Amino acid sequence: MAPSKQSGPARVGFFGGTRVGFFGGTFDPPHRGHVALARLAMQTLGLDKVLVAPVAAQPLKRDRQATPYSDRLAMTRLALGGEPGMELSDADAPRADGKPNYMLETLRELETELPPSAQVFVICGADAFLTIQQWYCAEELLMRYPFVIGARPGFDLSRIAQALPESISVAAEENREAGLLTLGLRGEQERQSRLYLLPDLSEDISATELREALRRPGAAPEFLDGAVLGYIRAHGLYRD
Template sequence: MLRAPADLRRVAFFGGSFDPPHLGHLAIARAAREALSLDRVLFAPVGLQPLKPLGSSANFDDRVAMTRLAIAQEPGFEVSLLDAPKPGETGATRANYTIDTLRRLRKMLPAGSELFLLLGADSFRTLHHWHQAAEIPFVARLIVASRPASTEEVESGNENLFCCMPAGLTCEPMPGRPHQYRITDGAGRESSLTVLPDLHYEISATELRGQLQDGGQTGGGDAQGRMLIDPAVLAYIREHGLYQG
């Protein structure tokens, strides 16, 4: 991971189950890469998430392999194993905490580098439940993929998008900088949040797995699933018999 680290100045960490990786994940990462001139987007399949104690449908190695295939043609995208499960570690008490992963990653980056945490809209709305959530923006600046309705909420001054900010943090628009917000805490620390507006990808991984399992037998669900997954990833799914019940 992190080839030629001296050249990495702007890096985004994009964690998730990637079960399976789909075109929505790629759209979010592309939008972030362009909006913030990122040198690298690190896709990090997670071994075990604290808020998903039942784990994923596909095992970690399969999710890593699928993610590698999904991003293979994208410049600046790379798989990270920072959230890989450790040998012999199982159960919710061994779950991966984002704050710990980000701190490890920051130590690996060159001095002066900027670290970002890339989040989908659903993940952002659970942020206040995360371990040491109020510390996360001060380790990595936030990038949030917004659905169209969420963008309207922000621009109209509605606080709905930010109702799940961790306790003790405030988030205010930056004058003259559309979709940019300043995060502060009581100690005077500052960070930032960038909203990636109008991403039209409403993809549920649970529904997608169901479509793949359906195999087209009940109205073409498999065909819809194929449209949302890179062909190389779909071939891997078929070859390894994933999501077949």
Template sequence: MNVHLSTKGRWVQMRLGVFGGSFDPVHYGHLLMAESCREQLCLEKVLFVPAGQPPHKRQRQLTPAAHRLAMLELAIGGEPGFEICRYEIERREVSYTVETLRFLKGQFPQAELFLLVGADMLNDLPNWREAAEICRLAIPVGVRRAGTPPPCLESLRAIMEPSRFETLSRLQVDMPQIELSASEIRARVASGKSIRFRVPKAVEMYILHHGLYKDAPANGPVIKQSQVC
């Protein structure tokens, strides 16, 4: 699999953030979350992992991978702290977080991996496929929006090694409150509304040029990551 990492050969004993999602489309909320994690966790890189077909979104057909990947490249191109990992998108089958982490650990065995998720998802993580293995391969970090309570970590204690849980308990990433979702952006495009300042300009122009999301539901729900990731 092509991981598309420009500095792969030098990534030894580095701190790498793993940020998965459908990125359909990528927007400023994604970028702000990634940058908050990079800065506050002292990460050398944040790896954006666009999904092929995630298990929690089988009810909705994703935009073709080539478009989602192109928009992501436009959004983070030239940013030295961000890279794209194509592992899931090239598999073209249902992808689970644990499989992606195994792959990345195989590529970078000496790197310390941090799984970047929304703070509200940490309580659900024990229900994900091979949750204990996920926590062995990477330290899950919940990103908290301003004005929201800190995540409850107790549900993770039983599936994590004590030393790793202690590390997790000391980690917290805060980001500004920003109300953006990909489903809202798709709905705005479908209803002919502007998406300026919600996505990077290059992404906005790509969406308009290729006629993406014109048939999206006008009031689609904000879809959260499922327990089976």
């Protein structure tokens, strides 16, 4: 990966923050709900920086043809705009060996560029987290990195605990502050970690529904940033 420039993707090692949020996903397309989740996680957990990283090859979505990585990277850059503390990352760029991008491997690589005292928080939406048992080395991922999970109001938070791998149990509900629920996790060999739940994410947006809407001529979904919509139209994306 090339060193970070003002107009390009960021590398973690080029800033000194010690609480780093990593927000990976397909971002097909990136929308205001993504930005809202990153902003809420940053504010609630006191993160120094959030890296937003479109994934080149999502292991669980290999049966769906995603928009080219270069387009999703460009749209994500536009979606972030001038959001303070958020940076585009190419940490999940296409691999030279053509294999899928596994988050655990990506984060391990990122850690080599971080200060020794840094802590990485994984940010994701509740619906994505419900598939955690299918993720590569799920227990290792959960035990090594605290997760920050955004859920829309009314989401049944008990589903989060039910989605955990069988080897992980919820140790205790440690505290509940305004807009934050913290759960302790216990894995094998007494390993411990945490889940941070954000139950008040107001934007309930489906990327699938956005793509369907964009197939209609002249559609201008309100959940898309204007610059992102302009890019989509200019490049003829999401047409049948």
